[in-house]
Amino acid sequence: MQPVSKIQPSSSNSTIYRILFAISLGHLLNDSMQAVVPAIFPILEKSMSLSYTQIGFIAFxxxxxxxxxxxxxGVYSDRKPSPFLLPFGMASSLLGMCGLAFSPNFFFVLLSVLFIGLGSAVFHPEGSKVAYLASGAKRGLSQAIYQVGGNFGNSLAPIFTALVFVPFGQKGAAMFTVLAGIGIILLTIVSRWYRDKIKSNALKTKNKTTQSSDKLKIDSKIKFAIILLIFITFARSWYSAGIGNYYQFxxxxxxxxxxKSTQLYIFVFMISGVIGTFFGGPLADRFGKRNIILLSLLGSFPLTVALPHVPLNWVIPLFICIGFISSSSFSVIVVYAQELVPGRVGLVSGLIVGLAFGMGALGAVALGALADSFSLKFIMNFCSFLPLLGVVAFLLPNDKKIRKA
Structure with missing residues (x-):
């Protein structure tokens, strides 16, 4: 396998934690904006008399x-790094929050969430590149720090439902414009560091000496590994879509x-995923990325199969285990893909993370339609078998082969 090479971390092996924690906080604020959308579903379902299929289309x-x-x-930022896209993305989310708070019907809700989705699309590739540049020699840990911010932001959805939307209704979304404003200020500061970094002589030299590598073809084995990662992302994202969007119903x-009481269960699942995301990076550095990817899906499979059939008092213990195990590979898959194609960090990060959202979108619509046609119990049983698809991780190259490449 012959990966391409373009942008690299700093020549120093030191990890710049202040930037990592800052971009992680920005990731938290960005994904908190996204978490508002599923959090408001129970309110919109009642106030606008939405079907499960319509809820699925909003998520879509x-x-x-x-x-x-x-x-x-991602492709654009690989060719022309654009640090100030970061606060621009947050500004788009701010507009989306304003629209969501005052949308009079289903179609205005769709328009509002498009602005939130655009903000996320702008943020994630550049955010991943900032984490990559600040990582030094600790790529697994650095990516875990970055991703845990986003996962924590997503995990706040049930808290938002219970504390904001149940008492204040749809207009509670206006409160999140404050978070978006803070995010714009924070990401402007990070963007200045990012701008200075890409202007440094060392990084300029690396970019100039490796521009011709854009023309190199990606090895077929690398393409096959990327396809497997996409398939694994599909399995995990559909399962998460089923739990995050419909398990409360x-x-x-x-x-x-x-x-209100259902939100505790969803929060436990999501916060366990945050913890799993954080520990997944260091565990992968120690035990191998492929092994953690494999364990995250096959290890959670017996628990996901049991979940729809257990008494209520077993749901939280199972959610703790499922959330931790299934999310342990979230940051690992991104690092694995970046090491396969290190010259295209923005593209690969955007593809893998963006694909997770896209697969979740398709899953939300498909599962919503199945719920309307059959039942909620049917889709819970259907989702429970998705982690079994993670068996394809056996076909991924192990860490030794990637290092040799």
Whole structure:
């Protein structure tokens, strides 16, 4: 395998933690904007009398915008790094929050979430590059720090539902414009560091000496590995879409819980995923990236199969284990892909992370349609078998082969 090479981390092996934590906080704020959308679903379902299919289309509009546009911005930023796209993306999310708070109907909601999706698409490729440049010799840990911010932001969706949207309704979304404003200020500061970094003599030299590598073809084995990563991302994203978008309705229907009480269960699942994301990076550095990717799906499979059939008091213990195990490979897959194609960090990061959103979008629509046609229990049982598809990780090159390449 012969990977291309273009942009590289700093020649120094020191990890710049202040930038990593800053971009992680920016990631948290960005993904908090996205988390508002599923958080408001129970409110919109009642106030606008939405079907599960319409809810799926709202999730589709949000995530597909991000999915399609992330690789586009990734390619652009690989060719022309654009640090100030970071605060621009947050400004787009701010507009989306304003629209969501005052949308009078389903179609205005769709338009508003398009702005939020665009903001996410702009942020993620550049955010991944900042984390890459600040990583030094600790790429696994650095990517985990960056990704844990985003996962934590997503995990706040049930908290937003319980504390903001249940008491304040749809207009509670206006409160999140404050977070977006803070994000714009923070990411402007990070963008200045990023701008100075790409202007440094060392980075200029590396870019000039490796520009011709754009013309190199990616080895067929690398292409096959990327396809496998995409397939694995599909399995995990569809499962997450099923839990994140519809399990709260399943708890209401099957266990008789209220909207507010269901949010604890979703939060436990998501916060366990945050913890799993953080520990996945260091564990992959020690035990191998392919091994952690394999374990994250096959290790969670027996638990996901059991989940739809257990008594209510078993749901939280299972969610803790499923969330931790299944999310342990989230940052690992990104690092694995970056090492396969290190010359195209923005493209690869946008493809893998964007694809996760896109697959989740398709999953939300498909699962919503299945729920309307069959039942919520049907889609929970369907989703429970998706982690089994992770068996294809056996076909990925191990870490030794990647290092040799």
């Amino acid at each position: 509009a949000l995530n597909m915008t991000s999915s399609v546009m992330q690789p586009v911005f 399943y708890l209401i229907k099957e266990y008789g819980l209220t909207i």
